[in-house]
Amino acid sequence: MQVKHGFIGFGNLAKAVYQGLKEEEEIEFAYFARSRKEADIPYYGRMEDLTAFADVIWLMVKPQDLSAVLEQLKTCDRAGKTIVSPAAGRNIAFIERYLGKEQLVVRIMPNLAMAYRKSVTAFATNQPENENATEIFGLLGKLGKAVQLEENGFDLFTAVFGSGPAFILSFIQIFKEKMQEFNLPGPLLDELLLELTQGTTLYFAQNQKKHSIEELIRNITSKGGTTQAGLDYFRTHEIGKHFEGILDAARKRSEEMSKNGD
Ligand SMILES: NC(=O)c1ccc[n+]([C@@H]2O[C@H](COP(=O)([O-])OP(=O)(O)OC[C@H]3O[C@@H](n4cnc5c(N)ncnc54)[C@H](OP(=O)(O)O)[C@@H]3O)[C@@H](O)[C@H]2O)c1
CATH class of the missing domain: 1.10.3730.10 (ProC C-terminal domain-like)
Known part of the structure; x- marks a missing residue:
């Protein structure tokens, strides 16, 4: 089954994820950002169009831009979608404050070696039983080594990895x-x-x-x-x-x- 992945923000890390996964046949990509980038995946100029497209929504903006993005995202239709956030210093509770506890949120801490499938990536989620979360864990395993981690370990993990x-x-x-x-x-x-x-x-x-x-x-x-x-x-x-x-x-x-x- 084809899974659609949408990036909000298409900077260094989003490009690394795309490079690491672009050969996967069952994944389709698109992105939204405030301006169009050089990229060979479709660009959506409106966040609501990107969220309508995507099953998995990656929040690929700087931590200080995350609130503004979440304010906008909360007005979009996100039912049944998976939110993935690599933002340093932003925990799951922070995202839930905007999107609610029923939203599946996966927090990750990767590094740029995702592009070469050599990242070491920490993983935490608010719904460990949800099979969409398990799928993301599997995907991170393709991009290097993925480890499940309590959120209180993320600060040290961020420093090291x-x-x-x-x-x-x-x-x-x-x-x-x-x-x-x-x-x-x-x-x-x-x-x-x-x-x-x-x-x-x-x-x-x-x-x-x-x-x-x-x-x-x-x-x-x-x-x-x-x-x-x-x-x-x-x-x-x-x-x-x-x-x-x-x-x-x-x-x-x-x-x-x-x-x-x-
Ligand atoms: N880089 C790393 O090695 C690394 C490692 C671990 C975690 N992270 C985390 O990954 C996240 C992204 O980092 P990055 O290095 O990829 O950042 P980046 O290269 O600066 O890219 C940020 C992207 O966000 C877009 N953006 C900013 N505000 C936006 C908004 N309001 N709506 C839509 N798009 C917006 C920007 O494009 P426009 O200005 O055109 O909108 C840009 O494409 C950060 O939270 C960081 O903590 C990064």
Whole structure:
């Protein structure tokens, strides 16, 4: 059976979901936004037309734009439709305040790797028994790994898995800046760093079932060698604590957004 998915907002994340799912034969897509975007799916210029089209309605706007969208959405016919929201710091109760408790709401926290079916996505819903919610969970599983999570876990999850790609890339950027000494062209440097990160990921993937991360690090570390010297610096300067600080700051911001609605 053909299922119709409608995006309200068609920015970075909506495009990633579309890219990840566009080969699925049983899904049709369309979107509504205030202005038409470059896209190869139909554009609806009115929210009520998009909601009439869609079985599943994705709220793909920034958290601060969500209230305005929900104000408009509550006047549209939404009976029997599934609402999916990835908005950071906006819980299910927030959405129910506009659409009512009988509306099936699925809250998710994904990342942009949905485009490559490699997201890690948290899932919560107000109707766990509803099979339409189960279908969305299955769909998220196609876009990477999906996990059911209590909503009180979303702030930390957002910091680690939602914002995580930006933190990992910032770390790679430090390597890149250090490598400027070699005067290599930027694109070549990016390729080398990509090989480094893919090689590391593969090493992790191939061994993670049998070895802990500590063991994998130990395998690269010879006593008194270069890796040892770097890791000693890492430990004596408590770099790990600073990394933790990054995640704590992101989590705190998510908590603030949840409380203040900003
Ligand atoms: N990006 C990520 O990696 C990521 C990860 C996890 C969660 N999220 C969540 O995903 C949501 C979307 O993020 P994003 O990065 O995709 O944002 P984005 O790139 O800024 O896209 C937002 C879209 O919303 C549309 N929009 C804004 N106000 C609107 C309105 N009143 N009616 C209809 N459309 C409206 C915009 O188009 P117009 O201005 O033309 O209307 C634009 O297409 C956010 O809530 C964010 O918290 C994002």
